[in-house]
Amino acid sequence: xxxxxxxxxxxxxxxxxxxxxxxxxxxxxxxxxxxxxxxxxxxxxxxxxxxxxxxxxxxxxxxxxxxxxxxxxxxxxxxxxxxxxxxxxxxxxxxxxxxxxxxxxxxxxxxxxxxxxxxxxxxxxxxxxxxxxxxxxxxxxxxxxxxxxxxxxxxxxxxxxxxxxxxxxxxxxxxxxxxxxxxxxxxxxxxxxxxxxxxxxxxxxxxxxxxxxxxxxxxxxxxxxxxxxxxxxxxxxxxxxxxxxxxxxxxxxxxxxxxxxxxxxxxxxxxxxxxxxxxxxxxxxxxxxxxxxxxxxxxxxxxxxxxxxxxxxxxxxxxxxxxxxxxxxxxxxxxxxxxxxxxxxxxxxxxxxxxxxxxxxxxxxxxx
Ligand SMILES: NC(=O)c1ccc[n+]([C@@H]2O[C@H](COP(=O)([O-])OP(=O)(O)OC[C@H]3O[C@@H](n4cnc5c(N)ncnc54)[C@H](OP(=O)(O)O)[C@@H]3O)[C@@H](O)[C@H]2O)c1
Numbered sequence: 001x002x003x004x005x006x007x008x009x010x011x012x013x014x015x016x017x018x019x020x021x022x023x024x025x026x027x028x029x030x031x032x033x034x035x036x037x038x039x040x041x042x043x044x045x046x047x048x049x050x051x052x053x054x055x056x057x058x059x060x061x062x063x064x065x066x067x068x069x070x071x072x073x074x075x076x077x078x079x080x081x082x083x084x085x086x087x088x089x090x091x092x093x094x095x096x097x098x099x100x101x102x103x104x105x106x107x108x109x110x111x112x113x114x115x116x117x118x119x120x121x122x123x124x125x126x127x128x129x130x131x132x133x134x135x136x137x138x139x140x141x142x143x144x145x146x147x148x149x150x151x152x153x154x155x156x157x158x159x160x161x162x163x164x165x166x167x168x169x170x171x172x173x174x175x176x177x178x179x180x181x182x183x184x185x186x187x188x189x190x191x192x193x194x195x196x197x198x199x200x201x202x203x204x205x206x207x208x209x210x211x212x213x214x215x216x217x218x219x220x221x222x223x224x225x226x227x228x229x230x231x232x233x234x235x236x237x238x239x240x241x242x243x244x245x246x247x248x249x250x251x252x253x254x255x256x257x258x259x260x261x262x263x264x265x266x267x268x269x270x271x272x273x274x275x276x277x278x279x280x281x282x283x284x285x286x287x288x289x290x291x292x293x294x295x296x297x298x299x300x301x302x303x304x305x306x307x308x309x310x311x312x313x314x315x316x317x318x319x320x321x322x323x324x325x326x327x328x329x330x331x332x333x334x335x336x337x338x339x340x341x342x343x344x345x346x347x348x349x350x351x352x353x354x355x356x357x358x359x360x361x362x363x364x365x366x367x368x
């Protein structure tokens with residue numbers, strides 16, 4: 001064999017990305033060893049198998065995408081055939097595994113978690129339907145998923161709750177989120193509870209809704225305080241948890257700044273070049289009556305619980321971002337990406353104008 005071909009072999013051996021090293025061997029909390037292979041990206045294998053309940057939702061799609069890019073095999077439980085189709089091309093062949101499920105069917109839940117070493121529960125609803133009220137999804141459903149996961153011997157469970165989860169909240173959504181957390185912890189002691197603030201991103205119900213229905217964000221004279229957080233930051237936190245030991249704690253993920261709805265209305269109006277809404281602030285009783293009447297139709301419209309939530313400041317809990325190794329980004333960094341579509345054609349590429357940030361609440365003595 002010539003010296004040049006030997007040199008080429010040596011060079012290939014050095015450059016070979018797929019070779020395994022000692023650090024590729026990971027021992028899961030269940031003591032099961034797994035071996036990763038290849039560089040991160042398409043065709044990589046981390047050796048982890050993850051189930052994401054609620055994968056078909058807003059946060060779910062970004063989590064599945066991040067997990068798939070790492071080379072993790074993802075089980076995606078779905079209810080509607082069409083709702084999971086966009087997730088399939090996020091990974092290599094066989095990496096994204098759809099499985100039909102019903103939140104009331106324990107056998108199907110057990111099938112979905114059978115081979116996983118970590119299970120995420122992102123299932124939640126911000127409005128009640130005829131078939132599922134808040135309790136059946138966020139309390140009974142959450143408990144059932146956690147219990148079956150524990151019984152199946154899966155070592156790690158991550159439950160996504162809400163920053164404002166509180167047993168004493170006036171909102172049924174926040175109340176059931178708090179109750180759900182307790183029921184999950186009762187059946188899966190080491191569960192990690194994630195409490196994100198209101199999420200913004202392409203499919204959000206925050207910036208999009210403000211752009212379309214500014215009138216409903218003027219409730220409470222738009223003085224309600226909110227701590228919006230980028231959906232990508234929360235998805236990154238969840239994806240990082242796959243590689244960290246079970247946290248067994250509650251992790252609050254509020255956005256980095258506390259803002260008012262008034263500021264968000266100004267932000268969306270400035271970025272979209274739409275004139276600020278001149279609609280008056282609707283009194284609470286009227287808004288509740290309208291929301292109640294809107295429940296007569298079969299598609300989701302403003303619900304009475306949503307009206308109540310518009311009057312509740314986001315919890316003043318400190319963020320646990322340092323624990324999870326992610327720095328949350330400010331809403332101004334990303335907002336244009338999500339609201340540019342509301343600009344008219346002639347304004348589409350005009351420069352971004354930001355309204356002045358309100359003075360920090362401690363300076364004006366607001367607090368919660
Ligand atoms: N979005 C926010 O601003 C925000 C803020 C804080 C916390 N969270 C929490 O974060 C989690 C994810 O939020 P998201 O915005 O991604 O929610 P989302 O877009 O509404 O998605 C909810 C997910 O839950 C599933 N789901 C709802 N009801 C179900 C039921 N009865 N049976 C089975 N699956 C059901 C949905 O499945 P289908 O597609 O089949 O309907 C979907 O996959 C939720 O727990 C939410 O409460 C959200």
